[in-house]
Amino acid sequence: MNVNSDLGKHTRPIYNLILHLHPKKVKASTLRFKLSFGLGGMSALLVVVQIFTGLLLKFHYVPNPEGAYNSILAINENLLFGKLAHNIHYWSAILLLWITFLHMLRVFFTGAYRKPRQATWTFGVLLLILVVLSNFTGYLLPWDQLSYWAVTVSTSILDYVPLIGSTAREALLGGQDVAGGTLSNFFNLHTGIIPLLLLALMVHHFWQIRKAGGLIVSEEEKDSPLVDTQPNLVARELVVSLVLIAFILLLGVLFDAPLRERANPFFSPNPAKAPWYFMGLQELLIHFHPFFAVVVIPIILFAGIFYLPYFKLKDGVQGIWFISQKGRETGKISAIAGFIFTIIFILLSEALPDPESILPGNFSIITTGLIPFIFVVVSIYFFMKIIQRKFSINRSEYIQSLFIILIASYSVLSLVGISFRGEGMSLIWPWLL
Template sequence: MERLIQLPRLVWDSIFRHPLPETDLGRATTSFNNFFLHLHPVKVHRNTLRPAYTLGLGLISLFLFIMLVVSGVLLMFYYVPSTAQAYDRMLDLRGTVAFGTFLRNMHRWAAHGMVALVFFHMCRVFFTGAYKAPREFNWVIGVGLFLLTLLASFTGYLLPWDQLAFWAITVGTSIAGYAPVVGQDVRFLLLGDHAVGQEALLRFYVLHVVVLPVVITLLVTIHFWRIRKDGGLSRPEEPEPTATTLPVGTRYGLMGFVRGPLTKSGNVPDNAVFSWPNLLIAELFVFVLTVAGVLAVSLLFNAPLEEPVNVMHPPNPAKAPWYFLGLQEMVSYSAFWGGVGIPTLEVLLLLLIPYLDRRTEGVGRWFAKERLLANSLFLLFSVINIILIAIGTFFRGPNWTFVTPW
């Protein structure tokens, strides 16, 4: 009988190796003995936890991605990547499937949100100079993740197979066609045909549900791994801690020789706090906030579903997804420069930034004075792109003429 009473306790202990930690040692062991928690360092710098420094943007992007995976898997149970059925499946999701509308709303808005949040995260990293050595390559991975996010959103755009999807992808892929020499081949490879049709739908589906999520997951893992290996999040330089010199003749453990910002021997005063519970509660807070935001938007706004595809009847104007409308706006001035030349230069520049801008002053502070030039340039670049997107989204009417939205 006594054994029976102990059973729940046994089960609990078999899952969680440690009771809730009371001591610093306990907090440390909890972090690295738990599968999920061991992604975190045992201790994090106080600066990492300042909401005003990170704004939680990277974390929100991650949570949005997780929500997208979960809602996406649920949507996959109902979706058929066939031109004959896809639209009907959308109608079924809206009409008969339990929580269908809500699921679709969540997926749609989280996807748009992720595109925006990843971009904002990139801005944050730039404006705090966080891409400086030793974090250069993590910036490169981040730029890659941004492009993959755009691509994932773009491939998902086609799947409802309505007029909005069909013509947005037709416009979007023809922008790719403007590239010299390989443009048309790239377009053909993407679409599997000369126009958007069944082949394109299947390709976009496979890219959207398998290829891109797997690659993104992989890169996100590397992204996080490197954060830790690069010594945690960037922060302002601080005065050298006054370390007490260890007595000569002491034998050091192996860890004493490991180089790196957080490896210390001896009892050095630092600004680090234990991850449990400080970091975890912050993460939980961001998570709940993200979920609440997505749920609220999904409750208030329904994901659009326009007319079934009519190949003979393009809407006027046919617009690409909003994040490509800046490109489309530029394409309206020059097909090559707007669609291929400038975007390629922009991406190259983004990738090369940490290797071009190597001064280490002003890292870890928002809009540091020392980085006035770099920050102004990046701000200009972002604002121009945002303005172009805004013009393309709100100020372009039939035949791409200028209209006012009011």
């Protein structure tokens, strides 16, 4: 009786499907919600929601400048559940970006990027890039004033990349300006190439996680017993999924996706801002020479992120949030320092006279590029020296603090760009915007 019912359970189609995603048994310690907060699974579910709602919208969306805006109005007003599908697509795109980013932070802060999970991290970073690109290419599709000018501003940043920048921009836009060619390119990338790549990398990501033996566990929990995936893990995944779906539905019912007036290429709003996730970069351009803001700083950051799993670290601490008590304390101090330092830097850069007026000519790459860059690097270096001396932290804790400073700094830059920049991108209180 026991054997038969067990056999029955294992041949059920739904059980077979689960076995495509999970092994038959998992370590009991990996079921702890506070280890992963279910963020990876939530990202996966949101991608599925995006594909599902996106495919529905695609039946009615018209990908050309004459029809795009009206088709969105028609989806909102004339189509049964059209507005709900549109709203859900809009809100889960934002949620997906946030949750994938938080998933990356949890992986980082539990040390799950280290051997044997280096490649999982690398492919994860590629997934995050694809999620940003999905958001960005989708942003243009409503073809309203907000989307048209946000894409114009962000793509013009490409012009600052030497040698290939202008050519890459023209290829992406399908011409000199954002127009019909751009909408067609963005639509095809958004509904074809990017989702395909996203799905392929996700499948690979899942396989890598299984190959590494499941989620990370700390040394003490290494010998935790194995338990059946069904129902132990599956029941938990079901609860997280249902809560997330309920939350998205609620957002979609209560809050409409914003839609401004139809795009007008002859009237630029002031200020014209990039989408919120690129506002940190746009803010950086106010303070640094474009070569530093768009080339030097991003290259250093991306090199660091991709190289992260390959830094030689002596301690084998994995699966423990923030490494140690010392790691927690230095992490907090670094976050506060990153916030305060970036605010001071922005205010200083606003208050000091424009270096161009003191040293006109071809020196701006030095005055507004190299000098502020060295100022920032030296300040971080000395701050880290103090932390290292005071807390005698090891290499992992050092890298963690540095990472936190950079995240805090980008958060402040984004916040200032989004909420504190008014006409002509001058500083202004948010309530006066």
